[in-house]
Amino acid sequence: MKKVIRMREMSNNQGGIIKKITATGDTGRRLREMGLVPETVIKIQGRAPLKDPVAVKLRDFVLTLRNNEASSIFVEVDVPETEGIRN
Secondary structure, X not given: OEEEEEHHHOOOOOEEXXXXXXXXXXXXXXXXXXXXXXXXXXXXXXXXXXXXXXXXXEOOEEEXXXXXXXXXXXXXXXXXXXXXXXX
């Protein structure tokens, strides 16, 4: 099952496809210049001890983003079928 979540909510080693970026202005331009555009495949590589920043692998490089930047990026991820079922 597919689900769209904010990049900030992704766990380590989780992969996905960027679907939307809501950042505007200088932040939005900077994200696009770094290659963070819709339909880009990404994977979370890790986080700093206090969860900020987050390391993201895309194409053949790794970059780090602050959590406020990662919050503006929406990513489609695979979700196990059992996660969507409530008891």
